[in-house]
Amino acid sequence: MVNICCIGAGYVGGPSCAVIAYQCHDINVTIVDLNQARIDAWNSDHLPIYEPGLDEIVFARRGKNLFFSTNVDQAIIDADLIFVSVNTPTKKTGMGAGMAADLAYIETATRRIAQVSTTSKIVIEKSTVPCRTAQSMRTILEANSSKDIRFDILSNPEFLAEGTAISDLTNPDRVLIGCLQTPEGFAAQQKLVDVYTRWIPKERVITMNLWSSELSKLAANALLAQRISSINALSAICEATGADVDEVAYACGTDSRIGPKFLKASVGFGGSCFQKDILNLVYLSEQLFLPEVAAYWKSVVTMNEYQKMRFTHRIVRTLFNTVTNKRIAMLGFAFKKDTGDTRESAAITLCSYLIQEHARIAIYDPKVSAKQIKMDLTEPGVGTNEAEVDKHVQVCQSAYEACAGADALVICTEWDEFKMQQLDYQKIYDSMQKPAFIFDGRLILDAPKLREIGFKVETIGKSI
Ligand SMILES: NC(=O)C1=CN([C@@H]2O[C@H](COP(=O)(O)OP(=O)(O)OC[C@H]3O[C@@H](n4cnc5c(N)ncnc54)[C@H](O)[C@@H]3O)[C@@H](O)[C@H]2O)C=CC1
């Protein structure tokens, strides 16, 4: 029986390896983490992350061929293939602070593999890393290999998006596997190909060299984020001219060379990866003495910051240039729908800015807890402290509760339950201060219908 170990039971390690266990009942999958609380949650009825379809998959295989544990060493010892799926956040201090990826977790995990392994392993870089990280991992592993133990290293970046992780993993556009172009490298690559092709058509499993594979992951995220920044830049022109950003996106997206996806204007992209990975690419470009390339990719992040600021300025301007003591209902705090993840969510920037303008914010998100919201708003660098958050932020249990008595309602996340078919906007209007304003940062509402009710509506990428 093949044994797989996954180091890192997070948003990637958990779902991606649970799907392997679900698809391959004859493979033993052990997902390990140093975080006891996280592992306890994976072993409980309430999994630590919300992802549609994940519960079914975990509950079907847990205790059979899918295990969650904090015993990292034992899982490494038992494994034939080891996925390294630890976090690679942006460095906060030291060289490259604010841009480079912090590879400390990768290094610790790699050293652990080197120290405790008693048999040969295929080590798979699943985390998103700067190009050539596999070289450092290899150096650490090779320093510990002997004639009895060898380590082969593969790059197998993950392309799942949160909220659709299970369908992305079950039916991916492609799986990418990079290896050293040596006979041993190809043999290791084939072993991983053999796992994925158990449920993914062969032609979708792409193989290439290690460095191309590592760079492709950063490139894919940069290209996706660039489309959003491009449509968001156009949304500013739309607001100033009377063009409608949804119409412009449709007109452009029907060109088969452009395509319709990732052209939805928004309050700004969030999530743990787009900004981090672009900054990582910027840093790499700078290190390679390519300042023009660095500046080009940096502008994607700059435009995203601008979009978030532009939207908050529009809120303040529309509310007669002051939000002091005004109640603003914020619907949605997660960085996108169908996830409870708030990392880099645009809502955090919006809240921080509005708190500094002395607004009172009533937040409702179906999957984000009050504790998480408060933690996010008091993180160093966000610009708001605990006292300010306690004074200015109320976390509500429903959209209706958040909107009651509010001067304005802001849509931050595109949850389906905020759509017109699901919320009674007449009831909301009746409960709000007048004039009642709506700021649609996700283009999910029918502005003309809302205006019929009596709302004053402001939508990203549309002028009145
Ligand atoms: N979140 C996402 O949707 C995607 C993330 N990625 C990439 O995947 C990687 C992981 O991301 P997430 O799963 O979101 O991070 P995460 O923070 O949710 O999970 C990482 C886990 O690794 C654990 N960990 C760190 N060092 C460890 C060690 N030495 N031994 C055992 N456990 C250790 C942490 O405790 C944590 O639970 C990152 O490089 C990210 O860029 C790639 C595609 C999608």
Ligand SMILES: O=C(O)[C@H]1O[C@H](OP(=O)(O)OP(=O)(O)OC[C@H]2O[C@@H](n3ccc(=O)[nH]c3=O)[C@H](O)[C@@H]2O)[C@H](O)[C@@H](O)[C@@H]1O
């Ligand atoms: O490396 C990663 O972490 C992942 O990053 C993104 O996935 P994710 O961040 O989970 O979610 P997306 O659907 O890409 O959305 C990212 C942000 O962009 C925003 N967005 C997305 C699409 C769009 O048209 N407009 C837009 O504003 C979303 O609301 C969200 O805030 C990529 O889509 C995944 O392929 C990748 O694996």
